[in-house]
Amino acid sequence: MTTLLQINASLNNGNGQSSQLANQFVAAFHQRHPVAKIIVRDVAAADPVPHLDAERFGAFTTKPEQRTARQRAVVAYSDAMIDELRQAKVIVLGLPMYNFGVPSQLKAYFDHIARVGVTFSYTDKGPVGLLTGKKVYVFAARGGLYAGTPMDTQTRYVRDFLGFIGLRDVEFVYAEGLAISPESREAGLAKAAAEIARLAA
Numbered sequence: 510m511t512t513l514l515q516i517n518a519s520l521n522n523g524n525g526q527s528s529q530l531a532n533q534f535v536a537a538f539h540q541r542h543p544v545a546k547i548i549v550r551d552v553a554a555a556d557p558v559p560h561l562d563a564e565r566f567g568a569f570t571t572k573p574e575q576r577t578a579r580q581r582a583v584v585a586y587s588d589a590m591i592d593e594l595r596q597a598k599v600i601v602l603g604l605p606m607y608n609f610g611v612p613s614q615l616k617a618y619f620d621h622i623a624r625v626g627v628t629f630s631y632t633d634k635g636p637v638g639l640l641t642g643k644k645v646y647v648f649a650a651r652g653g654l655y656a657g658t659p660m661d662t663q664t665r666y667v668r669d670f671l672g673f674i675g676l677r678d679v680e681f682v683y684a685e686g687l688a689i690s691p692e693s694r695e696a697g698l699a700k701a702a703a704e705i706a707r708l709a710a
């Protein structure tokens with residue numbers, strides 16, 4: 510049976526539009542597929558991931574027997590988040606756009622799960638991602654309209670990062686135009702809802 514990991518990255522916690530779209534998908538998916546376990550990781554509001562600093566990054570590069578107690582805790586925290594990714598067959602990401610990019614806490618989460626020898630390795634043929642055989646669904650909520658245009662650097666970045674750690678089967682659903690007008694918001698949410706129903710079937 511499938512374990513599903515839902516990652517919320519909205520500063521509005523479970524009330525964020527991206528989290529709500531992720532919730533909608535998880536509910537629809539759960540109805541149609543056997544799901545053993547749903548893990549929810551809120552990286553921005555409920556349990557914000559701290560930004561990487563020299564001590565934190567140093568924890569990853571220091572040999573286990575030489576780590577300080579604080580560094581051991583940092584590694585254990587990162588290991589726990591990577592373990593959730595390893596357990597999951599399906600990963601659902603609620604992705605707000607903030608100032609053209611990903612929420613900074615989501616970047617901090619990425620910084621804690623990109624670990625050489627753990628989630629990717631370097632080979633003579635280049636980097637190889639180690640988190641394979643998983644499906645990722647991304648629910649992107651935006652005030653404006655960017656999907657499919659050169660201004661949407663967020664999609665490219667998220668796709669590249671996930672691919673780097675081995676997550677190559679990634680589907681994006683967009684709810685756009687949420688801040689333009691009530692009509693545009695409604696249309697953006699309706700389009701996303703239709704996509705959600707199609708993907709969860």
Ligand SMILES: Cc1cc2nc3c(=O)[nH]c(=O)nc-3n(C[C@H](O)[C@H](O)[C@H](O)COP(=O)(O)O)c2cc1C
Nearest residue numbers: 519525526527528605606607608609650651652653
């Ligand atoms: C700090 C902040 C920055 C934002 N920057 C952008 C932006 O650059 N482009 C955009 O289309 N919408 C922007 N928005 C609108 C959000 O993308 C939109 O409200 C979306 O629903 C956020 O997802 P959430 O509700 O899950 O937090 C911004 C919103 C906030 C709060």
